[in-house]
Amino acid sequence: MTRALITGNQAAAWGARLARADYMPAFPITPQTEIIETLAGWIDSGEMDCRMVMMESEHSMITAAGAAAATGVRVFTATSSQGLMYAMEMIYGVPGMRAPFVLVNVSRGLQTPVTLEPDHTDVLAARDSGFLQIHCATCQEVLDQTLIAYRLAEHHRVRLPVIVNLDGFYLSFTREPVEIPDPAAVDRFLPGFDPETTRFRAGEPLSQGVVVLGSTPYSYFRYETHLAALQGLPAYAEIAADFAAQFGREYGALETYRSDDAEWVLFIMGSFATKAKDAVDRMREAGWKVGLVRPRLLRPFPDEPLRQVLAGKRGVAVVDQNLSMGKGGVLHSELASVLYGQLDAPPILASFIGGLGGRDIAPEEFYEMIQVLHRAAEEGKPPPPRLLFTGDELREVRKLQAIAHAERTEGLK
């Protein structure tokens, strides 16, 4: 084991290297590119025995990844944002082939307008695809979860591709101290890939991705994939326990922070949870009974563990770093579906949209969220959803609009 100061992107690359990925179809996109460049460097220097092929699009990249996994090699690939969207037909297409591989997504907001900065709208578009999703909050977690993701994807009862998500910029380009496990220890945790019966070989004819006629076989196979995804919950628990035994780092399906005796809970996914934890500490110092719950698994969604950790809480503030147009925060809906009708569910479930396009969330904003929960509990009235957006920010937009207006009306004629 060595300790290094590396970025989230480099941590993802280390995960792929230690997993001994055989094959990497690749395509560059900001802020992911450093992952494939790092791996390409190791392949070129002979430090990693992996075949990399530069594809012409993410659509082709995911096709090649699924096809190679279905042929029987361990596949790694990575993308971000528009790339994930460009690949989306195949993101929904390949899981049904039941060929496991790992895709690292570096979250970045979607157009329009165009941005390079992070939010989770990209990866949530893959929510219903059949890919399982693991969301990371630190660079260490990115490396470790990439290894866990291979075990999960290749688990006999699962056999589905897995997305490991890290936030662009906040993790992708941030250096943190990371323990890089010994290759031999990783080999013990993650043995070589067994394609089971999903493989193309002469003399073993196999048809993949075929048509079905009628709704009966369609419903059957779609539901079977859903059941396999649900099997990901016990499988993940088993694998995470193995990982903890081997490497001493715990990765439950939920991260809970000071939530056991908390009355108020922040529910937040990804790296912004580290900011929220800092805010929790400060509120605790001020005597507020606040805690945090962060889902590491988005698919399968840890319904039952969430019901347990949130039972009896007075209120939950859901921070969504995404926006479903015409509905609001996706996590808020997800959590509501888990809690609704439970007798001991928190009576207040407030929705906050924040961190769009990389917008920071200030400590005071976390304090305000808890105040909103307080007030709602006192008034007995659920609060309306709220966008985290300050008067200063609005003034910034007004300035840009003033420039645009001046240039359009009084600029070069």
Add this chain to the structure above:
Amino acid sequence: MSEQTVTIYKRMKDLPSTRLLGAGTPMCAGCGGLQAVHEIYDILGEKTVFVNAAGCMTLLAVYPFTPFRGSWLYTSMASAPAGAQGVRDALDILLAKQRIKQEQDLDVVVLTGDGAAYGMGLSSTSSAIERGLDFIYVCYDNEGYGNTGQQTSAATPHGARTSTSTDARGFGGFKKDLFAIWAAHRPAYVATVIGSEPLDLARKIEKAKAMKGPRLIIALSPCPTGWDFDPMESAEIGHLAVKTGVWPLKEYENGQVTHTKVPSEWLPVEEYLKKQGRFAHLFKPQRNKALISEIQTRVDAYWAEVERA
């Protein structure tokens, strides 16, 4: 065919007499594409994985049936060559790391219609060729989006009526020259074939099978439903496509294009056109002399250029 090539297919009776591809597929009666795929499969054999893009032939493998004795992978309309890349690379890795034996290896064959080959899949095809992918691409070209009812595609010929080009002149555009586009990438091999010329087809597939690198085949596929003719006419229309010069049988290799079957006497194009309902408007209610002669002029100009070269 170059002089040096030794073919085992010298006469029709040399062609394989057993059929590898199973019967009873959902393809239409008289499907010229299926005829070509039959003949191609007989030569390529069962140590193959067919990587398919959305089109008529996607319906060959309908759970739990397949006419193939080997393997099949459906991808998407745009990315069959990328699927072939993934399979080929994975097999190469497995061979290099000695996880499979040489005899477990497969030939990777992309199978798409013209909709994918001429249009949506052109980017992934171009890239697979540019990467030197070791694969065979078979395009069954029925000159329209046939599986959805023969809408105009980039392969539709000038003047043909399609379900989206219904006026008196038919389709106003021109068939894209995919052979030239593919050949411009300088791959190992490009050829045109047609099921109604099985000897020419067999020799080309035999040759392609023996090569490495990107090998691309376009099979003109007379289509009873899309072109509007009686299924029993399918082979005859194929013959006429060649005899009128509408479908030149040729191959590209080492920078050279060679025509493999040049009739000593040409039939007029209208012999080919008048057999097909999609060109009926050229003859009824009155003869559209201008358009027929325009089509003839283009075919003549093509062959005049071949002669000059």
